[in-house]
Amino acid sequence: MASSTPEQTAPNPEELRVAIASGDPVQAMPALAKLRALPDSDNDSVVIPLLILGSEQQAFLVRSLSCSGLGYRRNEQGWEVLTRLVSTDEDPNVRAEAANALASYGVERSWPLLRDSFAKDGAWLVRCSILSALAEQPGINPSWLLDLGRQAIADADGTVRVSGAEILARVVREQGGDAHGSEARGLLQPLQQDADHRVVAAALNGLQP
Known part of the structure; x- marks a missing residue:
């Protein structure tokens, strides 16, 4: 038994x-x-x-x-x-x-808190966690992704900038030629000269037609 x-x-x-x-x-x-x-x-x-x-x-x-x-x-x-x-x-x-x-x-409820945390918390681990948690959310407002991406690519940490570039690449891919997509493309272009080769690669990938 x-x-x-x-x-x-x-x-x-x-x-x-x-x-x-x-x-x-x-x-x-x-x-x-x-x-x-x-x-x-x-x-x-x-x-x-x-x-x-x-x-x-x-x-x-x-x-x-x-x-x-x-x-x-x-x-x-x-x-x-x-x-x-x-x-x-x-x-x-x-x-x-x-x-x-x-x-x-849920992204609708958590967005204000996560955006505030991202803006105030300089720890790369926290910032990357927020970027990762929101990057794949279906249906998230593209202006929110732009907001995050804009802040992320200004970070001193290369890993955070890579995540920011990947989020901007998503906006370019999903929003096409509209205003959000054009703004994201404009933010990615200077990153082709970034000091971190990973950021450059992410930017180039996002800018591909």
Whole structure:
């Protein structure tokens, strides 16, 4: 007769709480990962409170994974936590994960927060996370992409400029000869002389007919 294995047994919420509250990544990270096995019906009563508990721990890895979880198991309490962390957490890894999680709540709702974070947060990791989260959003307002791309190509970090050039390339590709597409093309042209060869490549790719 087959016996039950730990993987087949539903996780015990109280054991998960103790592990997460320990703040020790060795205990807390696996416990946070196990929250995905809990049913959606436990979302508000069990899962979200445990993710919020994780977001309050000292280890940035624990806070970061908790932010990721709040992007999957969404509710208003989680939104409030992410909104606070994206602007106040001391670690860019956590702010980046919070930004990515906020995008999962929908681009229309998250755009004002993410644009504000992008403008104020100079950490390349946070900026790249926001660019990545929004770059592939279907139906996003092209003027928003232009706004992000314009800021990104002015960044001192080459990786951020590459992401900005790729976003502008999307505008050129999708908007064709309209005003947005023409503006994006105009922003890409000077990047052909950028000091970073990756930026040059992204600009040339975006300017191809």
